[in-house]
Amino acid sequence: MKISFPIMGNSYIAFKQLIRDIGHEPLMAPMPSARTMTLGTMYSPEFACIPFKILMGTYIEAIEKGTDVIISSGGHGPCRAGYYGILHQRIINDLGYNTKVIVFDSVIRTFGDFVKKISWLLDEGKTGWWRFATVFHVVWDKLMALDEIEILSFHIRPYEINKGETSRVYSKCLEMMDQAENRVRIREARDACFQLLHSIPQDKSREPLKIGVIGEIYVLIEPFANLDMQATLGEMGVFTERGTHLSNWTKDNMFMSRHQSRIITAAKPYLRQMIGGHGINSVAETVLYAQRGFDGVIQLAPFSCIPEIVAKGLMPKISRDAGIPVMTIFLDEQMGKAGMQTRLEAFVDLLQQRRQKRLGGAVSW
Amino acid sequence: MKLKIGFPRALFYYLYFPFWHTFFTELGFEVVCSEPTNKLSLDLGVQETVNDACLPIKIYHGHVAELKDKVDVLFLPRMVSVRKLDSEVFCPKFLGLPDMIRNSIEGLPRIIDDKVDLSKGFYPLWRLSFRIAHKLDRKGWAVAAAFFKANKAQRRFSAYLAQEVPAQEAIYAVIGGENLSKSVEIPKPDVHLAILGYPYLIYDAFINVGLLEKLAQMGIKAWTAEMVPPDRLEAQGKNLPKNLFWHFSNRTMRATFYYLKEHKVDGLVHVTAFGCGPDAMVDKLMELESKAHKRTPFLTLSLDEHTGEAGVLTRIEAFVDMLRLRRKGNEDLVSYHG
Numbered sequence: 001m002k003i004s005f006p007i008m009g010n011s012y013i014a015f016k017q018l019i020r021d022i023g024h025e026p027l028m029a030p031m032p033s034a035r036t037m038t039l040g041t042m043y044s045p046e047f048a049c050i051p052f053k054i055l056m057g058t059y060i061e062a063i064e065k066g067t068d069v070i071i072s073s074g075g076h077g078p079c080r081a082g083y084y085g086i087l088h089q090r091i092i093n094d095l096g097y098n099t100k101v102i103v104f105d106s107v108i109r110t111f112g113d114f115v116k117k118i119s120w121l122l123d124e125g126k127t128g129w130w131r132f133a134t135v136f137h138v139v140w141d142k143l144m145a146l147d148e149i150e151i152l153s154f155h156i157r158p159y160e161i162n163k164g165e166t167s168r169v170y171s172k173c174l175e176m177m178d179q180a181e182n183r184v185r186i187r188e189a190r191d192a193c194f195q196l197l198h199s200i201p202q203d204k205s206r207e208p209l210k211i212g213v214i215g216e217i218y219v220l221i222e223p224f225a226n227l228d229m230q231a232t233l234g235e236m237g238v239f240t241e242r243g244t245h246l247s248n249w250t251k252d253n254m255f256m257s258r259h260q261s262r263i264i265t266a267a268k269p270y271l272r273q274m275i276g277g278h279g280i281n282s283v284a285e286t287v288l289y290a291q292r293g294f295d296g297v298i299q300l301a302p303f304s305c306i307p308e309i310v311a312k313g314l315m316p317k318i319s320r321d322a323g324i325p326v327m328t329i330f331l332d333e334q335m336g337k338a339g340m341q342t343r344l345e346a347f348v349d350l351l352q353q354r355r356q357k358r359l360g361g362a363v364s365w
Numbered sequence: 366m367k368l369k370i371g372f373p374r375a376l377f378y379y380l381y382f383p384f385w386h387t388f389f390t391e392l393g394f395e396v397v398c399s400e401p402t403n404k405l406s407l408d409l410g411v412q413e414t415v416n417d418a419c420l421p422i423k424i425y426h427g428h429v430a431e432l433k434d435k436v437d438v439l440f441l442p443r444m445v446s447v448r449k450l451d452s453e454v455f456c457p458k459f460l461g462l463p464d465m466i467r468n469s470i471e472g473l474p475r476i477i478d479d480k481v482d483l484s485k486g487f488y489p490l491w492r493l494s495f496r497i498a499h500k501l502d503r504k505g506w507a508v509a510a511a512f513f514k515a516n517k518a519q520r521r522f523s524a525y526l527a528q529e530v531p532a533q534e535a536i537y538a539v540i541g542g543e544n545l546s547k548s549v550e551i552p553k554p555d556v557h558l559a560i561l562g563y564p565y566l567i568y569d570a571f572i573n574v575g576l577l578e579k580l581a582q583m584g585i586k587a588w589t590a591e592m593v594p595p596d597r598l599e600a601q602g603k604n605l606p607k608n609l610f611w612h613f614s615n616r617t618m619r620a621t622f623y624y625l626k627e628h629k630v631d632g633l634v635h636v637t638a639f640g641c642g643p644d645a646m647v648d649k650l651m652e653l654e655s656k657a658h659k660r661t662p663f664l665t666l667s668l669d670e671h672t673g674e675a676g677v678l679t680r681i682e683a684f685v686d687m688l689r690l691r692r693k694g695n696e697d698l699v700s701y702h703g
Contacts, residue, residue, distance in 0.1 A: 044649075045645040046645070047640055047642070047645035048645045048646070049645075052645075077454065077610025077611070078454050078455075078456065078460065079610075080642055080643070080645070082610060083609060086605075086606055086607055087646055087649060087650065090649075091649070109452075273445070273460045273464070273480070274460075276610075279457065304417075304641075306456060306457040306458055306642035306643075307457045309418055309458065310457060310460075310461035310464070311461075312415050313414070313415035313418065313461075313465040313468065313469060314461075314465065316469070317468040
């Protein structure tokens, strides 16, 4: 059976293997492009958020390539993402396709349903649960390794001497990870990638600005949605860090981790209620970045994203209290690379000046 | 002098005000409402609120800004959920509303922002009422008595709504003990429209530029979600594979099914606010459903702070003209999609 899935950052490398190893044929939809966006925008509700539209486009492209089933993740609100699956299915049917969208909701809250869907997939692929467990373990390792490599690339990019070299090495790394298929190989490939990245010629004397990137998970992780913002910043010589990666998000969502309880505490003075999506994370991470001495924070959110609007409403106060400049960028299908670049440059300039003033002893905020 | 408690005339006012009004009045407080939405509340709201918020949220900020100097305590409950149903809550903006208000409006009086979460525990509303009363230094039997009276008022209010009384009039009738002013009888309406959407859009005549009134003048009978018998409304839940996460959205969606399946109307009008998150989903679902049910004509009316009377009127007129044409049997002439 041909199975397709949404593309989100570099995670497709891991999911591809998961599907192949449980006995199905992974069907990679083309990487998101202008065409994906056009298709997605055409068939999505006008005010749906940009992740919905990109996924819609990806699904249609996957269907054109002949997929039988699409796998996606769900949720229980109040963020709209939890309802994507159902609406996508309705729209796909309305367009006259009969491709099935299988949505995996929370394991804990809908355990029976979760198990039923997995076991259906395994039956179709003639795989047992034991095999699934092993495969899952391998894929999980791969996901972690991919995230570690990505994080390292963000750390190295602001120091690179030859502009663009980190991005080149990074894409080579992704290829290497794609080839690695068992745990030993994955570990080897990861170490090799680390070495490759570390061997990029760097100028360690630089003191890059530090910017924390916060916001909604999909636009944070998928470079197509945020116009590759983190790499752009890196090449401008800015050290960036973001709180949300797929591996730590999955962990946080499965159990109430220490990180999550720290988030709730940090957000308390401003927001006392979980509002779905990543609203509370955005609020708390801004506070935490300020405490860690970052120079600024950029909030990325899809246009009309409800939790992020609430978070944005709280930002002026947080920014004043914590003494950290915050810029919010709402992303939609009209966003252009040049517009983004200009805003980033202006923001970085301001931060640069602010830092110099601060070093000179004149503290503004 | 009595303590003045402020209640903004926006959002959940249109469904839950009779309860809180009766409750506070019985406890010996004076409840002060903001004026019905007007240019001032809109301007204040636009000024105070984060620019990406939707119109109703801006209006709510406006009402709060208008009230803040007139009262001793502001009652801004954090609406989380009002019943046990899957993971149904209110829109995330409602959940974060007291925090947004507190962080964007300066010079606020004392705020009571207790969480209204009726999905957990035993007798949650009873306990919530006692908690709030306790904060205002009221204890014991008086609170219990006020609670029962408030409940009764709320039931009377629901009954009025079900009898097709407009929300604002029903509120006045319940809290003021006024008799219902006989609403203008429409001489045998020839077109029946389901006007669906959130109560704070449907019943706020300023936001929707007098939509219901205009419909009545045009000889159109408007049916709203509140006119659906509650048990019939809940019964429609089975039509969706998964409930939506938002209380008002579920009501709207269920009312859609009711008017498509059980109480046939000539057309559906979805009244929505520009940039409303949940409505992006609801609107598409409604469109697909009305298409699936014999291609019932469907119109989306999107409202924002620039909505003008003429614009809304033109769209409604065109829609109704189309319905009348369609009825005459000229079906080939007309687009089905409104």
